[in-house]
Amino acid sequence: MLYSEPVFAKRRVGVLPLLVAVAFVFGATLAFARLLRGGDDSPTNEPGRHPVSVRSIDGPAGDARPSPPPAAQRRYTIRPGDTLSTVAVRFGTTIESLMEQNGLFNADAIYVGQELVVHDPPQRDGPDRAVLPDGAFVRGPASLEFDAQTWFAGRRGRLARHRELVDGESMRGPDIVVRVAREFSVDARVLLAFVAARSGWVVVDRDGYMPASDFAAGLEDPARESLWHQLNWLADRLNGGYYDWKTRGNRVLTLADGVRLAGHPSLGPGSFAIQRALGLQSKEVELLPRLEDFAAAYVALFGDPWTDAPRAVNVPAVSFPALGLPWSRRETWWMTGGPHGGWGDGSAWAAMDFVAPGEQRGCFVSPASARAVADGLVLEGGEGELWLDLDADGLRETGPVVLYLHLAAEGRAEPGTMVSAGDPVGHPSCEGGFSNATHLHLARLYDGEWLAAGGAAPMELDGWRAEGTSRPYDGHLIHEDGREREACECRLEEHNGIGR
Numbered sequence: 001m002l003y004s005e006p007v008f009a010k011r012r013v014g015v016l017p018l019l020v021a022v023a024f025v026f027g028a029t030l031a032f033a034r035l036l037r038g039g040d041d042s043p044t045n046e047p048g049r050h051p052v053s054v055r056s057i058d059g060p061a062g063d064a065r066p067s068p069p070p071a072a073q074r075r076y077t078i079r080p081g082d083t084l085s086t087v088a089v090r091f092g093t094t095i096e097s098l099m100e101q102n103g104l105f106n107a108d109a110i111y112v113g114q115e116l117v118v119h120d121p122p123q124r125d126g127p128d129r130a131v132l133p134d135g136a137f138v139r140g141p142a143s144l145e146f147d148a149q150t151w152f153a154g155r156r157g158r159l160a161r162h163r164e165l166v167d168g169e170s171m172r173g174p175d176i177v178v179r180v181a182r183e184f185s186v187d188a189r190v191l192l193a194f195v196a197a198r199s200g201w202v203v204v205d206r207d208g209y210m211p212a213s214d215f216a217a218g219l220e221d222p223a224r225e226s227l228w229h230q231l232n233w234l235a236d237r238l239n240g241g242y243y244d245w246k247t248r249g250n251r252v253l254t255l256a257d258g259v260r261l262a263g264h265p266s267l268g269p270g271s272f273a274i275q276r277a278l279g280l281q282s283k284e285v286e287l288l289p290r291l292e293d294f295a296a297a298y299v300a301l302f303g304d305p306w307t308d309a310p311r312a313v314n315v316p317a318v319s320f321p322a323l324g325l326p327w328s329r330r331e332t333w334w335m336t337g338g339p340h341g342g343w344g345d346g347s348a349w350a351a352m353d354f355v356a357p358g359e360q361r362g363c364f365v366s367p368a369s370a371r372a373v374a375d376g377l378v379l380e381g382g383e384g385e386l387w388l389d390l391d392a393d394g395l396r397e398t399g400p401v402v403l404y405l406h407l408a409a410e411g412r413a414e415p416g417t418m419v420s421a422g423d424p425v426g427h428p429s430c431e432g433g434f435s436n437a438t439h440l441h442l443a444r445l446y447d448g449e450w451l452a453a454g455g456a457a458p459m460e461l462d463g464w465r466a467e468g469t470s471r472p473y474d475g476h477l478i479h480e481d482g483r484e485r486e487a488c489e490c491r492l493e494e495h496n497g498i499g500r
Contacts, residue, residue, distance in 0.1 A: 073118065101118075130268065134312035196297040198218035220281075245263060325499075338469070378425070384407055387402070407426030
């Protein structure tokens with residue numbers, strides 16, 4: 001089977017989400033819905049939000065359980081090959097938390113021998129509240145039933161009216177939502193429900209107005225106030241939670257008050273992703289009410305996600321089409337990056353990086369041609385992107401798809417072109433994404449899910465099988481004849497040279 005049922009018990013929408021759903025539909029406030037169940041509605045300095053009374057499991061209504069002290073700390077010394085991202089994964093925390101703990105202003109400005117303060121592992125589980133089926137998280141086949149542009153038609157919320165510059169182009173709010181969902185491969189309804197619950201940008205009340213935070217996704221950072229930055233942050237953090245749970249073994253929640261919780265074992269990666277993103281903005285006493293807000297917003301806007309919920313991709317059962325090396329049989333290219341993020345830091349470590357032969361360094365358009373790894377249809381993409389649809393149905397959300405990133409515009413295969421394995425598709429460059437040197441970034445998706453290059457359905461290129469480590473960009477390609485190559489920023493044929 002290519003699909004697996006969720007590993008957690010199905011949790012139906014409770015009374016509070018239904019009340020808040022009514023509030024969304026009929027223009028009442030979240031505070032009103034909470035008052036119906038006996039919550040507090042005292043003032044707060046958080047824009048557009050109302051505090052709630054937290055009920056103790058054993059105590060009377062209104063008794064808040066005290067938060068435990070932050071987790072114990074230890075020191076970690078940076079080693080060669082470490083990045084702040086890999087340290088965060090190793091200790092079950094986030095880049096933001098490490099930067100705040102250690103007074104860092106630049107995530108890239110760490111050095112070998114530097115000591116960082118890190119937390120010990122969490123001592124207890126977080127909430128067991130499942131708010132989203134795993135199959136509803138990824139932008140996959142089930143996402144095709146939702147047309148965001150049609151859904152936004154006639155809506156008067158702040159998001160529908162919003163417009164801002166993105167890469168020099170004026171974009172409408174709905175277009176930004178669609179673009180972010182498509183690039184990160186996260187279902188747009190997940191992003192919209194999160195924004196609705198955290199800021200009120202999506203809906204209006206019956207008087208035509210709902211107070212909204214200026215920070216659409218709840219990230220209160222003036223440097224990232226734009227909708228584009230808010231949604232990119234959100235989609236990457238959601239992917240981080242989903243793929244940390246599913247592929248990297250990191251199931252830790254680091255909350256805004258420093259409390260660290262283990263993801264409850266009854267959850268799946270979809271619900272954990274929501275908890276992880278909300279946790280970054282929440283104290284422990286706030287997390288469960290905000291999970292209820294998300295669940296209620298989703299129900300109000302799109303219906304109960306548990307009804308006919310799509311099944312999640314069962315990655316070990318995926319049989320990806322055979323792939324060749326993405327260059328000529330006569331050439332040897334250099335593997336400069338082992339498994340790392342397919343799109344952003346949060347996605348599965350789906351990508352491998354390769355540099356074409358030649359003496360030139362830095363950013364330039366390589367004369368060497370990247371080639372099709374299999375027969376397929378070229379799909380529309382952004383700057384530096386080529387998406388190769390191996391089942392040729394014209395959809396990025398279904399079946400096997402390969403992403404080529406950093407291909408120059410000149411000479412890149414046109415969307416709609418059918419190519420055969422080995423056909424030239426473009427020239428490596430620095431175009432698209434973030435790059436300070438010309439290279440090819442190659443990644444795979446199946447039904448919209450990023451497939452870890454060194455994971456349960458590993459990337460195999462003409463007899464070379466990828467293996468990863470606990471650190472992004474580290475890893476190996478191992479040939480079926482026994483040859484082994486290790487990723488490095490070098491050009492040594494017996495170390496990282498890849499050829500047939």
